[in-house]
Amino acid sequence: MNPTEKGSRILHDGTLNKSTAFTKEEREALGLRGLLPYAVSTQAMQVDRVMGNVRRKTFDIEKYVLLNALQDRTERLFYKTVIQHIEELMPIIYTPTVGQACREFSHIFRQSKGLYITSEDKGEINKILDNWPQTDIRVIVITDGQRILGLGDLGANGMGIPIGKLALYTACAGIHPHQCLPVMLDVGTGNKDLLNDPLYLGYPHPRLEGEAYFDLVEEFVMTVQDKYPNVLIQFEDFLTPNAYALLRKYRDRVLCFNDDIQGTASVALAGVYASSRITGRNFADLKIMFLGAGSAATGIADLMVSAFQEAGLTQEEAHSRLCFVDINGLVVSSRNDLMEHNLPYAHDFEQMDLIQAIDSLKPHVLIGATGAPGTFNQEVIEHMSANNDRPVIFALSNPTDRAECTAEEAYKWSNGKAVFASGSPFARVDFNGYNFKPGQGNNAYIFPGIGLGAVACCASKITDPLFLTAAKTLSEFVSEQDILEGSLYPPLKDIREVSLQIAVAVAEKAYDFGLAGNERPDNLKQSISDYMYDPKY
Numbered sequence: 369m370n371p372t373e374k375g376s377r378i379l380h381d382g383t384l385n386k387s388t389a390f391t392k393e394e395r396e397a398l399g400l401r402g403l404l405p406y407a408v409s410t411q412a413m414q415v416d417r418v419m420g421n422v423r424r425k426t427f428d429i430e431k432y433v434l435l436n437a438l439q440d441r442t443e444r445l446f447y448k449t450v451i452q453h454i455e456e457l458m459p460i461i462y463t464p465t466v467g468q469a470c471r472e473f474s475h476i477f478r479q480s481k482g483l484y485i486t487s488e489d490k491g492e493i494n495k496i497l498d499n500w501p502q503t504d505i506r507v508i509v510i511t512d513g514q515r516i517l518g519l520g521d522l523g524a525n526g527m528g529i530p531i532g533k534l535a536l537y538t539a540c541a542g543i544h545p546h547q548c549l550p551v552m553l554d555v556g557t558g559n560k561d562l563l564n565d566p567l568y569l570g571y572p573h574p575r576l577e578g579e580a581y582f583d584l585v586e587e588f589v590m591t592v593q594d595k596y597p598n599v600l601i602q603f604e605d606f607l608t609p610n611a612y613a614l615l616r617k618y619r620d621r622v623l624c625f626n627d628d629i630q631g632t633a634s635v636a637l638a639g640v641y642a643s644s645r646i647t648g649r650n651f652a653d654l655k656i657m658f659l660g661a662g663s664a665a666t667g668i669a670d671l672m673v674s675a676f677q678e679a680g681l682t683q684e685e686a687h688s689r690l691c692f693v694d695i696n697g698l699v700v701s702s703r704n705d706l707m708e709h710n711l712p713y714a715h716d717f718e719q720m721d722l723i724q725a726i727d728s729l730k731p732h733v734l735i736g737a738t739g740a741p742g743t744f745n746q747e748v749i750e751h752m753s754a755n756n757d758r759p760v761i762f763a764l765s766n767p768t769d770r771a772e773c774t775a776e777e778a779y780k781w782s783n784g785k786a787v788f789a790s791g792s793p794f795a796r797v798d799f800n801g802y803n804f805k806p807g808q809g810n811n812a813y814i815f816p817g818i819g820l821g822a823v824a825c826c827a828s829k830i831t832d833p834l835f836l837t838a839a840k841t842l843s844e845f846v847s848e849q850d851i852l853e854g855s856l857y858p859p860l861k862d863i864r865e866v867s868l869q870i871a872v873a874v875a876e877k878a879y880d881f882g883l884a885g886n887e888r889p890d891n892l893k894q895s896i897s898d899y900m901y902d903p904k905y
């Protein structure tokens with residue numbers, strides 16, 4: 369408690385406020401007598417009160433607004449509640465409700481959170497960062513809002529994503545909230561509806577592009593590097609070409625990663641590893657097909673190449689196990705509409721559509737990262753099922769209404785054979801006497817732990833082997849019970865332990881590879897666990 373703060377101001381400072389949990393003695397000492405109702409609540413009672421109010425709301429977006437306000441008002445209570453009820457509340461403060469919150473951001477806006485940098489701020493980013501009240505920043509999540517989940521260009525409304533991701537950094541991996549900085553690089557939007565919305569809060573201009581855009585990002589990266597020397601930058605929800613351009617430019621220079629390319633890759637790989645325990649098919653023998661050839665799908669394939677190589681395949685063999693289908697059909701070498709990141713996977717096949725590709729290449733695993741709902745239709749699932757005893761189906765697009773198919777469709781159309789995971793949460797499904805529990809293949813299982821590990825050892829950069837390690841660590845958390853229920857991921861209630869273990873594994877590797885910037889502690893797990901923020905009063 370800051371001893372200089374006294375009286376009612378404490379109740380209006382979310383970092384200090386304990387509200388009804390202030391004891392009689394604290395109320396006396398802090399000048400709060402009479403400013404609160406008589407009874408003193410424990411934090412546990414406050415959590416119950418919050419949950420009662422959350423559950424009273426009919427719509428998820430209302431629950432989001434309630435929790436968002438709680439975060440401002442009583443930060444520790446917010447985190448205590450989220451951690452204790454993570455399975456119920458993660459879908460509210462994060463995917464899928466955060467998608468709706470972004471769509472409606474300019475309309476539900478209340479208290480500002482995070483930092484906004486616009487095209488007009490060129491040359492002055494340093495000055496703007498000086499306005500941020502905290503100085504010990506360890507993790508930044510930045511977006512330019514151009515590809516928010518599978519929802520497209522949402523401009524500055526995309527700020528909900530850095531806010532939500534960083535709330536998970538704190539809730540799932542214990543990064544202190546004051547060490548987190550959400551950033552919106554508001555360079556305009558190509559979304560006409562937003563530009564025509566009188567309440568739109570963003571920079572109301574077409575997007576900054578080309579050299580001027582990359583110069584602004586460069587100024588940002590250099591400035592934060594200078595101000596916060598060990599900071600981790602997480603690039604989030606950039607459009608594929610920019611996502612790749614920025615990752616290539618910065619991955620070896622600064623401590624950063626792209627969550628949609630590398631975080632999603634790691635979580636998908638973990639699920640594929642775990643799927644072998646259900647299908648009985650060795651990882652090294654798998655053939656994998658992707659629908660969609662954007663950053664998420666190619667990111668997964670690139671990490672799988674490393675994973676296959678580790679399993680004994682040559683790079684060429686690894687590439688041959690991975691194929692892509694996009695809106696124009698199978699990605700083949702004769703096509704002239706491909707981007708650079710697609711080229712290693714453009715094989716010498718005939719041109720064909722998805723169904724023909726499934727029947728002729730016979731993939732064991734089908735991964736959707738399209739942003740296009742309904743693309744895994746009945747025919748697709750039936751053809752996957754005709755070729756596999758247990759077809760593995762990942763519908764990774766977010767939020768829920770963008771998923772390539774629903775959990776129920778996957779189980780129904782495969783007659784209960786599908787091993788299914790999705791980016792957004794789906795409820796359990798009863799089918800043919802079984803109660804299936806779809807796993808949530810969301811990068812939320814990866815980025816908090818990766819970030820915690822990188823921060824703990826002051827890593828200089830995050831290399832692919834660290835994402836491989838994270839994937840393996842995550843898949844080892846999948847229990848026999850999870851497998852029996854058809855889930856490829858551990859329950860969300862274990863996510864703090866999962867994130868801690870990923871952090872330990874990642875930091876171990878960073879020390880081994882000479883990527884760490886501090887001394888390896890004697891007891892790494894203990895030291896990381898001690899660092900983790902605990903929101904109890």
Ligand SMILES: O=C([O-])CC(=O)C(=O)O
Pocket residue numbers: 463516517518605627628765766791810811
């Ligand atoms: O935010 C999520 O739920 C996962 C993700 O990164 C995306 O879909 O872009």
Ligand SMILES: [Mg+2]
Pocket residue numbers: 517604605627628
């Ligand atoms: Mg994302």
